[in-house]
Amino acid sequence: MAKQIQHLDRVAIRFAGDSGDGMQLTGDRFASETAILGNDLSTLPNYPAEIRAPSGSLHGVSSFQVHFAAHDVLTPGDSPDVLVAMNPAALRANLADLPPNAEIIVNTDEFTPRNLEKVGYTSNPLENDSLDGFIVHRVPLTSATIAALADFEVSKKDAERAKNMFALGLLSWMYSRPTEGTVEFLRQKFAKKPKIAAANVAAFQAGWNYGETTEDFAVRYEVKPANLEPGTYRSVNGNSALAYGLVAAGLRAHLPVFLGAYPITPASEILHELSGYKRYGVTTFQAEDEIAAVGSALGASYGGALGVTSTSGPGLALKTETLGLAVMLELPLVIVDVQRAGPSTGLPTKTEQSDLNIALFGRHGEAPLAVIAARSPADCFYAALEAARIALTYRMPVILLSDGYLANGSEPWLLPDPADLPDLRVEFATEPNGPDGKFLPYLHDPHTLARPWAVPGTPGLEHRVGGLEKADGTGAVSYVPADHDLMMRLRAARVEAIDVPDLEVEDPTGDARVLVLGWGSTYGPVGAACRKLRERGVAIAQAHLRHISPLPRNVGTVLAGYDRVVIPEMNLGQLAHVIRDRYLVDAVSYNKVNGQPFTSAELETVLEEVVRND
Amino acid sequence: MTEVPLKLTAKDFRSDQEVRWCPGCGDFAILSAIQSFMPELGIPREQITFVSGIGCSSRFPYYLNTYGMHSIHGRAPAIASGLAISRPDLSVWVVSGDGDALSIGGNHLIHALRRNVNIKILMFNNRIYGLTKGQCSPTSEFGKVTKSTPVGSRDTPFNPIAVALGAEASFVARTIDSDRKHLHSVLRAAAAHQGSAFIEIYQNCAIFNDGAFDVLKDPASRDSVLVRLEHGKPITFGASGEKCVVREPRGFGLEVADTASVPRSEIIVHDETVPGPAYAFTLSRLSDQDLSNTPVGVFRRVARPAYESLVQEQNAAARTGVADATPDDLLAELLHTGNTWTIR
Ligand SMILES: Cc1ncc(C[n+]2csc(CCOP(=O)(O)OP(=O)(O)O)c2C)c(N)n1
Ligand code: SF4
Ligand SMILES: [Mg+2]
Numbered sequence: 001m002a003k004q005i006q007h008l009d010r011v012a013i014r015f016a017g018d019s020g021d022g023m024q025l026t027g028d029r030f031a032s033e034t035a036i037l038g039n040d041l042s043t044l045p046n047y048p049a050e051i052r053a054p055s056g057s058l059h060g061v062s063s064f065q066v067h068f069a070a071h072d073v074l075t076p077g078d079s080p081d082v083l084v085a086m087n088p089a090a091l092r093a094n095l096a097d098l099p100p101n102a103e104i105i106v107n108t109d110e111f112t113p114r115n116l117e118k119v120g121y122t123s124n125p126l127e128n129d130s131l132d133g134f135i136v137h138r139v140p141l142t143s144a145t146i147a148a149l150a151d152f153e154v155s156k157k158d159a160e161r162a163k164n165m166f167a168l169g170l171l172s173w174m175y176s177r178p179t180e181g182t183v184e185f186l187r188q189k190f191a192k193k194p195k196i197a198a199a200n201v202a203a204f205q206a207g208w209n210y211g212e213t214t215e216d217f218a219v220r221y222e223v224k225p226a227n228l229e230p231g232t233y234r235s236v237n238g239n240s241a242l243a244y245g246l247v248a249a250g251l252r253a254h255l256p257v258f259l260g261a262y263p264i265t266p267a268s269e270i271l272h273e274l275s276g277y278k279r280y281g282v283t284t285f286q287a288e289d290e291i292a293a294v295g296s297a298l299g300a301s302y303g304g305a306l307g308v309t310s311t312s313g314p315g316l317a318l319k320t321e322t323l324g325l326a327v328m329l330e331l332p333l334v335i336v337d338v339q340r341a342g343p344s345t346g347l348p349t350k351t352e353q354s355d356l357n358i359a360l361f362g363r364h365g366e367a368p369l370a371v372i373a374a375r376s377p378a379d380c381f382y383a384a385l386e387a388a389r390i391a392l393t394y395r396m397p398v399i400l401l402s403d404g405y406l407a408n409g410s411e412p413w414l415l416p417d418p419a420d421l422p423d424l425r426v427e428f429a430t431e432p433n434g435p436d437g438k439f440l441p442y443l444h445d446p447h448t449l450a451r452p453w454a455v456p457g458t459p460g461l462e463h464r465v466g467g468l469e470k471a472d473g474t475g476a477v478s479y480v481p482a483d484h485d486l487m488m489r490l491r492a493a494r495v496e497a498i499d500v501p502d503l504e505v506e507d508p509t510g511d512a513r514v515l516v517l518g519w520g521s522t523y524g525p526v527g528a529a530c531r532k533l534r535e536r537g538v539a540i541a542q543a544h545l546r547h548i549s550p551l552p553r554n555v556g557t558v559l560a561g562y563d564r565v566v567i568p569e570m571n572l573g574q575l576a577h578v579i580r581d582r583y584l585v586d587a588v589s590y591n592k593v594n595g596q597p598f599t600s601a602e603l604e605t606v607l608e609e610v611v612r613n614d
Numbered sequence: 615m616t617e618v619p620l621k622l623t624a625k626d627f628r629s630d631q632e633v634r635w636c637p638g639c640g641d642f643a644i645l646s647a648i649q650s651f652m653p654e655l656g657i658p659r660e661q662i663t664f665v666s667g668i669g670c671s672s673r674f675p676y677y678l679n680t681y682g683m684h685s686i687h688g689r690a691p692a693i694a695s696g697l698a699i700s701r702p703d704l705s706v707w708v709v710s711g712d713g714d715a716l717s718i719g720g721n722h723l724i725h726a727l728r729r730n731v732n733i734k735i736l737m738f739n740n741r742i743y744g745l746t747k748g749q750c751s752p753t754s755e756f757g758k759v760t761k762s763t764p765v766g767s768r769d770t771p772f773n774p775i776a777v778a779l780g781a782e783a784s785f786v787a788r789t790i791d792s793d794r795k796h797l798h799s800v801l802r803a804a805a806a807h808q809g810s811a812f813i814e815i816y817q818n819c820a821i822f823n824d825g826a827f828d829v830l831k832d833p834a835s836r837d838s839v840l841v842r843l844e845h846g847k848p849i850t851f852g853a854s855g856e857k858c859v860v861r862e863p864r865g866f867g868l869e870v871a872d873t874a875s876v877p878r879s880e881i882i883v884h885d886e887t888v889p890g891p892a893y894a895f896t897l898s899r900l901s902d903q904d905l906s907n908t909p910v911g912v913f914r915r916v917a918r919p920a921y922e923s924l925v926q927e928q929n930a931a932a933r934t935g936v937a938d939a940t941p942d943d944l945l946a947e948l949l950h951t952g953n954t955w956t957i958r
Contacts, residue, residue, distance in 0.1 A: 036955050056709025231957060232956050233956070234954045235665060235953065258699070258700045278932035278933065279944070285696065287692065289721060296693065296699070298693055298699075299694060300697060303697045305700045459658065465684065466682075477676065507776050508810070
């Protein structure tokens with residue numbers, strides 16, 4: 001039977017099933033096939049908070065969304081065009097996210113009275129009208145897989161477990177994905193169990209054939225490759241990009257990296273990844289708590305390493321006293337905060353941007369430091385390098401803000417040539433710098449306002465540092481009022497002295513009257529919303545902040561050029577507060593604090609409203 | 615590198631800072647003992663770093679002409695751990711008080727000890743919060759009247775030696791501010807030890823807890839309460855050795871007996887190197903809050919690899935062939951390891 005081929009510009013697919021159904025793997029494989037085909041893509045997993053939720057339950061549903069297109073992709077997609085539902089729980093948990101006419105592929109075998117009852121379905125949604133308005137493909141995924149593997153020497157349980165590969169095969173057929181990569185992947189994954197490998201490959205192929213031969217699937221889709229820059233790519237999520245970035249920073253600085261960390265969701269993977277990079281000059285230290293984590297990192301920086309600590313909100317709260325010390329000591333330190341929804345334990349697996357205030361202001365006394373934010377998963381790499389650049393050049397703690405959305409989301413990343421990355425080499429002090437051969441540990445460079453980094457082991461530069469107020473230059477403890485006044489102002493000036501690139505504005509037509517100003521992970525959805533508005537002829541300008549402390553010097557001028565400034569944030573207006581205070585601009589603050597990232601559709605509506613009312 | 619032997623003196627270890635403790639404070643004696651001990655190490659000044667927390671005692675680094683950091687309350691062991699792990703070439707010392715080490719910093723103390731990081735922790739125990747002007751501390755005696763406990767504290771104190779032993783410390787010792795010779799002997803043993811050393815130094819706070827350790831210092835009383843531990847020697851004390859330490863008839867503990875009334879073979883011969891911590895623990899329990907039968911000296915000194923050397927071993931194993939690669943080569947290797955694809 002000849003199948004009709006339909007071309008699409010973009011598609012978002014969500015694979016959803018029970019935690020034990022292997023949905024992350026399935027989605028990840030689909031994403032890999034898609035990447036190799038040359039589409040641009042973005043993915044986002046969604047796991048249950050519980051480690052082992054009861055099977056078949058609503059809160060045990062695990063899903064993975066892949067958004068891919070023939071053009072560049074900014075987000076993992078607002079709502080999926082296709083839902084693969086491996087059981088009733090997966091259908092029920094995800095149905096509300098589907099737009100009308102979405103395609104649903106359901107595993108009919110799992111729609112037993114018992115499973116339906118587990119998730120509160122009083123009647124079978126496959127048999128009543130509740131799925132009217134969707135295109136439903138009823139596929140007996142489990143039994144079809146078992147039948148396809150009848151001649152294989154695997155247990156019934158192992159055969160059944162291969163149903164995710166059947167589903168992957170079917171979707172791969174539907175979207176004309178290349179299959180060699182998955183076959184190779186399965187052979188390698190089960191290299192020690194060739195029979196299981198063969199069964200999974202067969203299930204994958206059976207899924208493909210099912211699409212090819214079953215009348216239910218009359219249409220096959222194609223999404224042309226995007227016009228991606230040539231080069232070698234890999235898929236990275238925010239946490240691994242950040243870990244790579246820290247390694248890169250150490251190598252580009254010719255310094256060892258020391259990570260002190262205490263496990264916390266969603267930052268732990270940074271510790272996990274870096275603990276595997278000993279070869280690249282990294283030492284990791286799982287400390288007894290976050291205070292020790294940052295303390296050990298500061299101790300390592302004092303000794304001449306690039307000290308780093310990674311955490312999430314509750315851990316950042318514990319680190320604050322040590323950050324005050326780091327400000328006083330004027331030593332390099334990178335603090336990574338992968339934000340999650342707070343306060344307190346909050347929603348540990350959900351995303352939020354609510355740590356901007358603590359990053360900017362969360363220390364006693366006035367203890368200013370640098371704060372920057374990453375905007376996309378792959379951008380976490382460059383953000384880590386930038387954090388290290390500021391820390392090393394200006395000898396100060398730098399807070400790098402990521403969040404759960406960036407940490408877990410992934411996208412293809414064009415691998416940079418290391419030689420093109422910033423040169424981060426620094427010079428340690430080796431000689432006395434004062435009159436009559438004295439060493440002045442707090443003599444500041446006139447341009448960077450950085451003090452010498454004199455590490456233990458350097459003869460002749462023995463000196464004492466500490467948290468007590470000190471005199472400029474000598475660094476000697478001082479209770480003199482004028483010294484405190486001077487040092488307070490100097491510490492503030494040190495942050496302002498950081499060289500930060502100007503804020504860039506994207507406004508293709510140049511006649512926008514409304515500017516949307518963002519920071520951090522909202523970059524994707526804000527960009528996608530602006531793109532859609534412009535496609536419809538609505539002019540809008542977009543600017544996105546990497547540096548929040550200090551702010552780029554041109555921010556005031558940029559803001560003054562627009563009638564209206566909109567600041568969307570996943571908090572209740574923390575950046576808006578700073579902008580209003582600093583530039584006296586009556587910015588419109590648009591907020592979302594339900595643990596979910598913005599969708600581009602909601603931003604499109606909000607921004608359009610501001611433009612229309614302007 | 616020049617091979618000229620170092621000839622430093624106590625004076626070389628004095629910084630230019632004016633020492634600001636109260637007259638009569640035991641910290642002076644400890645400072646002077648350490649300044650006179652340091653040259654003995656034969657380590658150049660620049661290789662030595664003192665890290666302290668907050669408290670009167672923690673002002674220490676300012677007065678020593680080595681590298682030093684006066685950090686924040688309780689956190690010195692954590693900061694020193696990061697320094698020592700990333701710089702195994704340094705000699706790293708921590709100076710702390712009883713509140714700093716056992717109250718706010720208790721967590722860092724026990725974890726540094728269990729890891730056996732190569733840091734020497736000197737805890738000045740004056741059984742009071744000095745810097746904050748006289749509140750009770752985690753080593754103040756039960757019932758002690760202080761500013762914060764006007765009708766007597768209701769807190770049971772820690773026995774610092776027992777805490778350190780419980781934390782898997784490989785070297786645990788106690789000494790007294792005023793006994794320079796003894797202090798030196800303990801510092802010497804600690805410096806020679808691989809890994810963490812915990813040294814409790816009884817220190818007089820002349821202002822808020824004056825005379826707390828007089829019973830251990832007063833020639834009239836000290837011999838009858840001070841149990842001087844010496845490796846390989848039977849544990850006897852008293853002016854003429856009339857008291858000794860023997861096994862308890864019940865349980866696993868030790869107790870004090872009259873030397874005359876027990877056979878010589880039953881007197882415990884002190885052994886710092888007993889592998890299990892139980893022996894040292896029972897020794898630590900000989901003394902009570904009233905300082906009767908107070909052992910001083912090295913309780914425990916067992917060989918265990920220092921944390922840094924274990925970390926270095928793992929790092930070295932992972933870094934085979936790295937010496938020939940440039941940092942950029944290494945970065946390229948990392949980025950291209952695993953699943954990549956190429957777009958043409
Ligand atoms: C976070 C914090 N809490 C409280 C204090 C106040 N403080 C300073 S020193 C100290 C106790 C010092 O006692 P101890 O460690 O025994 O040292 P000593 O002064 O007796 O040598 C306290 C509570 C502080 N500096 N920082
Ligand atoms: S208060 Fe006590 S411990 Fe502090 S300096 Fe004075 S005498 Fe010494
Ligand atoms: Mg004290």
